[in-house]
Amino acid sequence: MKPLPAAYAWLDQVQGLSRVLVEARALYGVTETPGPANNAQIMAWAKEVGLEKTYPNDATAWCGLFAAVVVKRAGWDVVGGPLWARNWANFGRKVEEDDAALGDIVVFSRDGGGHVGIYVGEDAAAIHVLGGNQSDAVTITRIARSRLIAVRRPKWRFAEPAGVIKRRLAATGALSTNEA
Numbered sequence: 001m002k003p004l005p006a007a008y009a010w011l012d013q014v015q016g017l018s019r020v021l022v023e024a025r026a027l028y029g030v031t032e033t034p035g036p037a038n039n040a041q042i043m044a045w046a047k048e049v050g051l052e053k054t055y056p057n058d059a060t061a062w063c064g065l066f067a068a069v070v071v072k073r074a075g076w077d078v079v080g081g082p083l084w085a086r087n088w089a090n091f092g093r094k095v096e097e098d099d100a101a102l103g104d105i106v107v108f109s110r111d112g113g114g115h116v117g118i119y120v121g122e123d124a125a126a127i128h129v130l131g132g133n134q135s136d137a138v139t140i141t142r143i144a145r146s147r148l149i150a151v152r153r154p155k156w157r158f159a160e161p162a163g164v165i166k167r168r169l170a171a172t173g174a175l176s177t178n179e180a
Contacts, residue, residue: 001025001026001028002028002029004025004028004140005140007170007173008128008140011025012025014102014163015163016161016162016163017102017103017161017163018074018103018163018164019073019074019075019161020070020074020076020103020105020118020154021102021130022074023069023070023071023073024066024118024130024131025130027066027069027132028130028140029139030042030132030137030138031136031137031138032058032059032062032136033058034136038058038059042058042062042065043057043058045066045068045069046065048069048072049065049068049069049072049078049082051065051068051082051083054083055083060083061085061113061133062083062132062133063085063115063116063117063134063179064082064083064084064085064087064088065083066131066132066138067085067088067116067117067118067131067132068082068083071091071105074154076092076154079091084114085107085108085116086107086109086113086116086149088105088107088116088150088152089149089150091154092105092152092153093152094150094151094152095151095152096151097145097148097151099151100127100166101153101164101167102119102120102121102164102166102167103118103153103161103164104118104152104153104164105117105118105152106118106119106127106129106143106148106151106152107149107150108127108143108147108148108179109147110147110178110179115129115131115143115179116131117129117130117132117134117179118130118131120167121167121168122168123142123169123170123171125142125144125145125171126142126143126144126145126171126175127142127145127148128142128167129141129142129143131179133179134176135179141176142173142174143175144175
């Protein structure tokens with residue numbers, strides 16, 4: 001597993017993380033293949049979630065594909081039309097922005113559509129997101145709170161994992177303006 005940046009290394013020490021976040025963390029560092037070639041791992045995700053006929057190459061936006069594969073691996077149903085980031089606003093159950101916690105699905109607006117990822121923390125100006133297709137890779141980036149349109153959490157079958165907690169972080173690093 002690729003190490004996290006120092007500012008997020010604490011994440012590997014949290015006990016009781018949700019399966020969604022565990023699965024997302026395992027994919028940290030996967031990178032899109034530049035040019036006409038495709039990353040075989042990203043293309044395998046499309047097959048794993050039944051999108052091999054509708055997902056042509058890793059140059060196609062893949063934040064929704066990333067969300068689909070981690071949610072499926074975590075044992076939850078994938079939303080209809082998962083490649084459309086804004087469709088993730090229908091996942092699980094609604095959570096108020098002030099109650100966002102580790103492992104929640106977060107959905108954002110962006111020019112030309114939307115973006116989806118996994119909440120790993122927040123600061124006064126931004127949500128820190130572990131997601132795919134962020135600078136063409138699975139990374140953690142800061143996205144302005146003003147772009148947030150939904151926070152969603154799985155409908156737990158039993159008890160909520162202990163690691164589903166709010167995490168306040170330092171406001172370091174630039175704000176992402178277009179997750180491509």
